Amino acid sequence: MAGKYDKSYLDHLCDYEQGWRLLFTFSVGFLGLSSLWFVSLDAGSAAYAVTILNLFGLAVLALLSGFVLSRCR
Numbered sequence: 001m002a003g004k005y006d007k008s009y010l011d012h013l014c015d016y017e018q019g020w021r022l023l024f025t026f027s028v029g030f031l032g033l034s035s036l037w038f039v040s041l042d043a044g045s046a047a048y049a050v051t052i053l054n055l056f057g058l059a060v061l062a063l064l065s066g067f068v069l070s071r072c073r
Helices: 009-014 017-038 046-072
Strands: none
Touching: 009 046, 017 046
């Protein structure tokens, strides 16, 4: 039973490396697509505000999952 608890939190996160890689791939892909769409929007519109929030959220997800993946290597 001691073997279950002798891993660090990062080791437990690295057990799901494939999921983190999938999250990173989709985050970066949608971040790129949203960035392309962002330049065609009118400033001040509702779609503009939603796109800014999406860009922020996707950037945070990409940074978080990229950090976890870099620490797992």
